[in-house]
Amino acid sequence: xxxxxxxxxxxxxxxxxxxxxxxxxxxxxxxxxxxxxxxxxxxxxxxxxxxxxxxxxxxxxxxxxxxxxxxxxxxxxxxxxxxxxxxxxxxxxxxxxxxxxxxxxxxxxxxxxxxxxxxxxxxxxxxxxxxxxxxxxxxxxxxxxxxxxxxxxxxxxxxxxxxxxxxxxxxxxxxxxxxxxxxxxxxxxxxxxxxxxxxxxxxxxxxxxxxxxxxxx
Amino acid sequence: xxxxxxxxxxxxxxxxxxxxxxxxxxxxxxxxxxxxxxxxxxxxxxxxxxxxxxxxxxxxxxxxxxxxxxxxxxxxxxxxxxxxxxxxxxxxxxxxxxxxxxxxxxxxxxxxxxxxxxxxxxxxxxxxxxxxxxxxxxxxxxxxxxxxxxxxxxxxxxxxxxxxxxxxxxxxxxxxxxxxxxxxxxxxxxxxxxxxxxxxxxxxxxxxxxxxxxxxx
DNA sequence: CGAAACTTTGCAGGTAGCGCAATAATTGAG
DNA sequence: CTCAATTATTGCGCTACCTGCAAAGTTTCG
Numbered sequence: 040x041x042x043x044x045x046x047x048x049x050x051x052x053x054x055x056x057x058x059x060x061x062x063x064x065x066x067x068x069x070x071x072x073x074x075x076x077x078x079x080x081x082x083x084x085x086x087x088x089x090x091x092x093x094x095x096x097x098x099x100x101x102x103x104x105x106x107x108x109x110x111x112x113x114x115x116x117x118x119x120x121x122x123x124x125x126x127x128x129x130x131x132x133x134x135x136x137x138x139x140x141x142x143x144x145x146x147x148x149x150x151x152x153x154x155x156x157x158x159x160x161x162x163x164x165x166x167x168x169x170x171x172x173x174x175x176x177x178x179x180x181x182x183x184x185x186x187x188x189x190x191x192x193x194x195x196x197x198x199x200x201x202x203x204x205x206x207x208x209x210x211x212x213x214x215x216x217x218x219x220x221x222x223x224x225x226x227x228x229x230x231x232x233x234x235x236x237x238x239x240x241x242x243x244x245x246x247x248x249x250x251x252x253x254x255x256x
Numbered sequence: 257x258x259x260x261x262x263x264x265x266x267x268x269x270x271x272x273x274x275x276x277x278x279x280x281x282x283x284x285x286x287x288x289x290x291x292x293x294x295x296x297x298x299x300x301x302x303x304x305x306x307x308x309x310x311x312x313x314x315x316x317x318x319x320x321x322x323x324x325x326x327x328x329x330x331x332x333x334x335x336x337x338x339x340x341x342x343x344x345x346x347x348x349x350x351x352x353x354x355x356x357x358x359x360x361x362x363x364x365x366x367x368x369x370x371x372x373x374x375x376x377x378x379x380x381x382x383x384x385x386x387x388x389x390x391x392x393x394x395x396x397x398x399x400x401x402x403x404x405x406x407x408x409x410x411x412x413x414x415x416x417x418x419x420x421x422x423x424x425x426x427x428x429x430x431x432x433x434x435x436x437x438x439x440x441x442x443x444x445x446x447x448x449x450x451x452x453x454x455x456x457x458x459x460x461x462x463x464x465x466x467x468x469x470x471x472x473x
Numbered sequence: 474c475g476a477a478a479c480t481t482t483g484c485a486g487g488t489a490g491c492g493c494a495a496t497a498a499t500t501g502a503g
Numbered sequence: 504c505t506c507a508a509t510t511a512t513t514g515c516g517c518t519a520c521c522t523g524c525a526a527a528g529t530t531t532c533g
Binding site: 047048049052074077078079089090093097098099 | 518519520521522529530531
């Protein structure tokens with residue numbers, strides 16, 4: 040997850056421009072609505088041309104949500120799994136998923152504003168889901184390695200691991216989504232302590248999944 | 257779920273045009289790729305103007321996926337719940353979800369082609385998820401009534417029922433999705449006996465969910 | 474300083490999607 | 504059957520999204 044700090048002037052400027060665009064995007068959407076906050080307007084507010092906008096983001100939505108394509112390498116996933124070793128299956132999977140989507144929620148001070156944006160324009164939420172679904176193959180592969188280590192699934196044939204991982208992915212993803220939803224609606228009232236709410240979100244998701252799997256059938 | 261058969265000539269033509277557009281959209285995307293299958297091309301293939309295209313669909317994606325806003329009335333849901341009364345919780349929820357999405361799988365022969373399209377163009381998945389999420393509120397409401405009847409959740413406060421229903425929705429939706437995925441990949445080899453594979457699909461989804469909830473933690 | 478590498482920008486072009494108004498087809502009442 | 508009301512189709516024009524390309528500007532590093 041460590042992102043090497045930009046050293047040169049060039050990288051610094053790039054980071055600044057990106058930040059300005061993200062901020063402008065969020066603020067304009069809040070002020071004018073999603074449809075009226077055009078790429079031109081956002082670019083103007085950030086003092087760059089609209090062509091430059093698309094050098095930074097693939098789409099208007101990406102700018103609003105601050106999507107950066109972190110290239111989830113297999114090594115990074117493996118490293119994360121190693122770091123959270125020893126936890127239960129549910130916990131591990133939720134932590135894995137949260138590790139992926141967490142940063143896009145809490146990275147900058149814009150996240151409070153972003154919550155308001157998502158609240159006002161729920162259609163953007165599907166974008167978040169898409170982002171997760173894009174990495175689904177990698178993540179379910181990682182979940183399969185978790186399953187292999189779990190005693191309950193140890194003897195299972197490899198063929199049944201993929202569907203199991205898929206379902207588990209859906210289950211924990213759902214828990215996380217609900218936790219985020221709660222966090223958004225409650226969070227707009229009270230100010231967020233970043234580091235605190237981070238872990239709260241995660242454990243709430245785990246709690247939700249546990250609750251369901253425990254009581255079911 | 258009963259959709260009243262169109263009687264007049266006007267409605268018949270509308271249905272025909274719509275079907276032609278859906279088919280043309282899927283076939284052109286498969287043949288030429290998502291980017292090259294323009295609205296103009298699709299409209300031409302369906303013998304209508306591109307302006308007419310937008311009288312039927314809000315977006316190109318909607319046409320490809322055959323999105324129609326079927327108005328799931330509360331009464332219909334209640335009636336279905338009554339019909340499948342007495343089953344276990346998982347079974348009931350899966351049957352509920354399958355009851356909703358089943359028709360769109362088996363109604364038209366386009367469904368298999370659509371799966372290929374989604375496979376080739378995963379970015380469409382977000383749209384599909386959005387489609388399902390559109391009915392999420394009604395369905396999770398129905399799931400809540402199921403929860404109330406279940407002894408394991410009988411004493412729970414109403415406030416905790418909503419998140420539980422959401423997670424359950426994600427879980428069973430995931431199981432169903434995996435079952436459909438298997439059905440499509442296997443089914444491309446062997447010819448489908450519609451009525452037979454229908455129930456198989458449903459029970460496979462139930463099996464998947466059971467498997468996970470049983471073995472977990 | 475000066476060449477290499479990278480960024481910004483304008484321009485041109487293609488596509489998506491919508492509002493409007495004219496035209497054409499269907500329907501239902503008389 | 505006829506005519507008026509309703510609804511569908513279509514062309515036109517417009518805005519916005521997004522991309523490729525090449526010119527001009529900026530940063531880096533030897």
